[in-house]
Amino acid sequence: MNYEKRKTVIAGNWKMNKLPSETYDYIKEVASKTENAKCEVVACVPFVNLCAAVEAAKGTHVKIGAENLHFMPSGAFTGEVSAAMLKDLGVEYVIIGHSERRQYFAETDVTVNKKIAAALEAGLKPIVCVGELLEQREQGITKEIVSMQTKIAFAGIDKSAFSSIVIAYEPVWAIGTGKTATSDQAEEVCKIIRDVLCELYDEETAEGTTIQYGGSMNAKNAKELLEKYDVDGGLIGGASLRSDDFATIVKAAE
Ligand code: PGA
Numbered sequence: 292m293n294y295e296k297r298k299t300v301i302a303g304n305w306k307m308n309k310l311p312s313e314t315y316d317y318i319k320e321v322a323s324k325t326e327n328a329k330c331e332v333v334a335c336v337p338f339v340n341l342c343a344a345v346e347a348a349k350g351t352h353v354k355i356g357a358e359n360l361h362f363m364p365s366g367a368f369t370g371e372v373s374a375a376m377l378k379d380l381g382v383e384y385v386i387i388g389h390s391e392r393r394q395y396f397a398e399t400d401v402t403v404n405k406k407i408a409a410a411l412e413a414g415l416k417p418i419v420c421v422g423e424l425l426e427q428r429e430q431g432i433t434k435e436i437v438s439m440q441t442k443i444a445f446a447g448i449d450k451s452a453f454s455s456i457v458i459a460y461e462p463v464w465a466i467g468t469g470k471t472a473t474s475d476q477a478e479e480v481c482k483i484i485r486d487v488l489c490e491l492y493d494e495e496t497a498e499g500t501t502i503q504y505g506g507s508m509n510a511k512n513a514k515e516l517l518e519k520y521d522v523d524g525g526l527i528g529g530a531s532l533r534s535d536d537f538a539t540i541v542k543a544a545e
Pocket of ligand 1: 304461465466467468469505506507508526527528529530
């Protein structure tokens with residue numbers, strides 16, 4: 292982390308967990324347990340939980356995010372949710388291009404790019420996920436894969452937008468597997484992403500952008516990961532569902 296240059300962001304990704312009826316109390320719990328947080332605290336929750344989450348977060352430091360959106364502004368897209376709808380609800384962040392969306396819902400680098408543009412247009416802050424598969428790491432092409440994902444994701448995106456963009460490096464083999472990347476592996480790839488931003492934009496943009504690590508980050512390993520210079524926070528799945536663990540991670544970001 293580098294507090295001087297960029298914002299540290301600890302974001303929970305609830306995935307398809309917790310009921311709408313459990314959400315209000317849980318967000319209140321997270322808010323009180325992370326009250327003195329020095330970093331940005333975000334909870335990204337399922338669409339149907341958003342109303343309760345936004346309500347509970349009012350007057351607290353906790354920001355609410357969605358886990359996905361559609362890139363079209365409106366129209367005949369049954370079952371989809373637009374950026375403007377999220378904004379209207381009081382949502383601030385949105386996860387884009389999570390590997391589960393890429394794997395199970397046919398999301399591609401190109402749709403990720405369109406979704407980032409739609410989110411920014413509506414005034415939402417995208418948390419853009421990139422990361423390699425296990426086979427790709429074993430083939431030694433992590434750098435190529437992550438660089439390509441980053442380049443396509445931000446095609447046509449102006450550098451002025453980077454004050455509201457967060458990138459999450461999430462090695463797919465580490466997600467939900469209990470197999471965390473070592474802090475050196477996390478640092479190495481976060482640095483690769485930063486170098487790509489420098490190539491695409493400039494040093495100032497690269498140094499100012501928050502790049503999180505995600506993938507089995509938990510109360511025990513968070514501190515070591517967050518101590519790395521290029522790791523500016525975490526995108527937390529499993530451990531964000533337990534308020535004590537999540538609060539410990541937020542504390543580790545100090
Ligand atoms: P995990 O999920 O912490 O459960 O590995 C992280 C994520 O998918 O964002």
